[in-house]
Each structure stands twice: as C-alpha cells, then as structure tokens.
Amino acid sequence: MKEIDANKNAWNTLSKDHYHHFKERLKKEDTLLNEHILKELGDISSKTLLHLQCNTGADTLSLARLGLSFVTGVDLSDQNIYYANQLKDDFQMNQVQFIESNVLTLSDIHQETYDIVFTSEGVLGWLPDLKAWAKVIFEHLNKGGFFYIYDSHPFFHMLDQEALIQRRFQHKYDYFDQNADYDEAIGGYASETKYAGNYWWNHKISDILNALIEAGLTIEYMHEFDTLFWNNGGMTEVKKGLYQYPEFKNKMPFSYSIKAIKK
Ligand SMILES: C[S@@+](CC[C@H](N)C(=O)[O-])C[C@H]1O[C@@H](n2cnc3c(N)ncnc32)[C@H](O)[C@@H]1O
Numbered sequence: 001m002k003e004i005d006a007n008k009n010a011w012n013t014l015s016k017d018h019y020h021h022f023k024e025r026l027k028k029e030d031t032l033l034n035e036h037i038l039k040e041l042g043d044i045s046s047k048t049l050l051h052l053q054c055n056t057g058a059d060t061l062s063l064a065r066l067g068l069s070f071v072t073g074v075d076l077s078d079q080n081i082y083y084a085n086q087l088k089d090d091f092q093m094n095q096v097q098f099i100e101s102n103v104l105t106l107s108d109i110h111q112e113t114y115d116i117v118f119t120s121e122g123v124l125g126w127l128p129d130l131k132a133w134a135k136v137i138f139e140h141l142n143k144g145g146f147f148y149i150y151d152s153h154p155f156f157h158m159l160d161q162e163a164l165i166q167r168r169f170q171h172k173y174d175y176f177d178q179n180a181d182y183d184e185a186i187g188g189y190a191s192e193t194k195y196a197g198n199y200w201w202n203h204k205i206s207d208i209l210n211a212l213i214e215a216g217l218t219i220e221y222m223h224e225f226d227t228l229f230w231n232n233g234g235m236t237e238v239k240k241g242l243y244q245y246p247e248f249k250n251k252m253p254f255s256y257s258i259k260a261i262k263k
Contacts (some may be wrong), residue, residue: 003180003199004102007126008076010186010196015056015079017191022058023090031062034229034241037120037150040257044068047115050140052103053123057084057096063118064096072114073098074106076126104132106140113142120150121229125157125200128180130207134215141262147217149208152228153253157202165233167247175204189230208258217260228254 025032033041045067054060054073057080064071073096075081081100088096099110104127117137127133137147154175163170173181180199187194209219226249227242228235235243244254 001128003128004076006196007198008078010194010198011055011075011077012079013194013196014187014191015077015083017187018056018058018080019083019086021190022056023087026058026061026087026091031065032058032241033062033120034150035239036223036225036227036242036255036257037148040150040223040259041066041116041118041148044116049116049118050074050112050114052106052117052119052137053126054080054084054098056080057087057098059120060084060096060098061087061091061093064093069095071096072110072112074101074103074110076100076102103127103136104129106136111139113140113145115142115145117141117145117147118149120148122152123149124151124203124208127203128199128201130203130211131214134211134217137212138215138217138262141217143262145262146220147212147260147262148257150229150257151255153224153256154202154204155252156228156254161232164245167245169252173202175202177202205256212258212260216262218263220259220261222256222258224253225255225257226250226253 046069049068049071051060051073054075057073060073078100081098084098117140158173158175160170160172180201182199184197185193185195186198227244231243235245238244
C-alpha cells in the first residue's frame with residue numbers, strides 16, 4: 001500500500017535522531033511513560049507485554065523497567081528497529097526483543113501471545129484499518145489478558161491547530177472523514193522536522209471502540225483527558241510529559257485511554 005510505504009520511509013528519516021534523544025533521556029529518567037499510563041497500567045511486574053508501534057524502543061525499555069518478565073516491541077520502520085536494538089544493548093535489557101513489521105500483518109510472522117498488548121502516544125492515526133488492527137490485538141492476547149491504549153483524541157485533531165494555539169476553536173477536518181490526510185513533513189518532537197511525505201487517518205471514537213468489540217474484546221473503560229502528551233504550541237506542562245491550555249482546562253478532550261479485556 002503506497003501510504004504505508006510512504007509512512008515507513010518518513011519514519012526512517014527520524015530514527016537516528018530519536019535514538020540519540022531518547023538514549024540521553026533514559027540515562028537520566030527512570031521512565032518516559034506519563035502519569036496517566038503509569039497509573040492505569042498499575043502493577044504489571046512479572047507479566048509479558050507486546051508493545052505495538054514502539055518507535056526506537058524508548059517506551060519499550062520504560063515498560064520493561066516496570067518489572068515485566070518479557071516484552072516485544074513491534075514497528076514498521078526498519079531503522080527504528082535497528083536503533084531499538086542498539087538501545088536494548090546500551091541498557092543491557094535482555095528481557096526485550098524487537099520485531100520489524102506492519103502491525104496490521106504481524107500475525108503472519110509472529111504468533112506468540114502475551115498478558116498485555118500496549119500501544120501509546122501517536123499511534124492509531126498511522127493505521128488505515130482498525131478492524132485488522134483489533135484482530136491482531138485479540139490474536140496476541142492470552143485469555144484473561146488486557147489491551148491498553150493511550151493516544152491523542154480525534155476531537156482535538158478535527159480542529160485548526162493554528163487557531164487553537166491562538167485559543168480559538170475552529171473546525172478544519174471533518175470528524176466523519178475516513179480519507180487519509182497527507183502531510184509533507186514529519187517529526188519535531190524528538191528531532192528536527194523532516195520533509196518526507198506521510199499519510200494519517202483520524203479515526204473516530206466509535207470506530208476505535210467498535211473495532212475492539214467486534215474483535216472479541218470487552219471494554220473495561222474509556223477515559224478522556226484535557227491534557228496532551230506533546231506541547232502543541234503555547235501549552236503549559238502540568239505534569240511530567242503532559243501539557244494543557246489553561247483556557248481549555250475541563251473544556252475539551254486532548255487525549256484518551258481505553259482498557260479492554262480478552263475474557
Ligand atoms: C509517534 S510514534 C509512536 C511512539 C511511541 N509513543 C513510542 O515511542 O513508543 C508512531 C510509530 O508508529 C510506527 N508505525 C507507523 N505505521 C505503522 C504500521 N503500519 N505498523 C507498525 N508501526 C507503524 C512508526 O514507525 C512510529 O515509530
């Protein structure tokens with residue numbers, strides 16, 4: 001699929017910078033996971049975990065540091081996996097492995113099951129097919145295991161971001177539009193912005209929930225937050241790694257989480 005190929009190429013341009021950025025942070029910080037994720041995951045020590053869309057593995061290592069017995073990180077970008085393996089060696093995390101794969105076709109090359117399937121912070125927009133995504137999650141969960149996602153909110157992505165930075169609500173993208181949005185640039189959160197064309201889908205909340213339900217999972221909760229995991233421009237850091245427009249506190253959702261169980 002041309003969009004997936006373009007996205008792979010675009011993410012590859014960021015890998016080296018991300019590796020260096022996150023390596024320095026992992027030397028100084030116990031975890032790169034934000035407070036929402038840490039609280040909602042709870043005690044996951046001794047569990048096994050599959051981390052979807054793991055980038056260069058920094059969050060995978062943060063998850064492993066919570067005492068997991070084994071964790072597998074998966075990502076589309078071959079360069080991300082190359083640098084994720086370097087990061088694993090830098091921190092001597094032998095309980096971690098990385099696999100290069102499109103998450104939507106992971107079951108073709110990897111069938112192991114896990115106690116937890118986890119994905120977070122900038123993930124669903126890169127995937128064209130949530131039904132295939134949810135099926136992969138179901139297939140990789142042990143019975144009694146759970147799936148957890150924390151990501152940016154589709155309501156936030158509907159808005160004109162330049163206007164939002166000026167503290168104005170201005171609709172720009174249709175909530176029900178299922179077509180991909182093309183962007184000529186990528187990155188900027190852990191590297192310079194790179195000019196590499198990429199495609200992004202804004203999935204509505206009902207599609208996310210229904211994909212998980214139709215795959216056979218039982219939703220335990222969905223939470224919505226008025227904070228975001230990057231500074232969108234002029235935001236205040238209210239907790240480590242969580243940003244807010246004080247003017248929009250309690251007024252609109254910027255991110256959400258979902259926990260679902262395989263019964
Ligand atoms: C914003 S990053 C996620 C970062 C994540 N918070 C982390 O560091 O663990 C999005 C990731 O999704 C990956 N990605 C995009 N499309 C994918 C696909 N179809 N299958 C697997 N990974 C994909 C990209 O390569 C990129 O590393």
